[in-house]
Amino acid sequence: MATTSSSSPLQLRVNGRDCVTPATPDTPLLYVLRNDLELNSPKYGCGLGECGACTVLIDGVAARSCVIPVRAAQGREVTTLEGLGTRARPGPTQQAFIDCQAAQCGYCLNGMIMTVEALLRRNPDPTEAQLRNELHHNLCRCGTHVEIMQAALRAARLRRAAAIAAEGKQ
Structure with a gap:
């Protein structure tokens, strides 16, 4: 689980649904996606935004989630690989x-x-x-x-x- 904060939970919109996380605003978005929301498609590769394994879309633009604090995703649409389609109906x-x-x-x-x-x-x-x-x-x-x-x-x-x-x- 991402580091928790005594402040109010952060709200995100991920793959078309509203989500809440107790993570601190500085927590990398990747950690919230994988650990709090259990979305396993973005991978931890380098942790420096260099390899691309953690790429998600934020408002339709490719972004390296390992270097983006979760606060930067608030009020924006985050799409992971899971949001592009399903096993039965891939995008x-x-x-x-x-x-x-x-x-x-x-x-x-x-x-x-x-x-x-x-x-x-x-x-x-x-x-x-x-x-x-x-x-x-x-x-x-x-x-x-x-x-x-x-x-x-x-x-x-x-x-x-x-x-x-x-x-x-x-």
């Missing part, structure tokens, strides 16, 4: 990573998926160079970079197809 970016088998050990996968998701939300049709640039700060020690790039490109195609299908239903 398009998650599905692309599954389809391309873009994992070996899987430790970096959270950060890779969340970084791709953030890019696709602001640019639904990125070039391969834009994807590479976006992902170059996410570390993968297993060497699945080729599959990760294939998955990122597939995610863009799946999201575009989903958007076209949604327009057709209107």
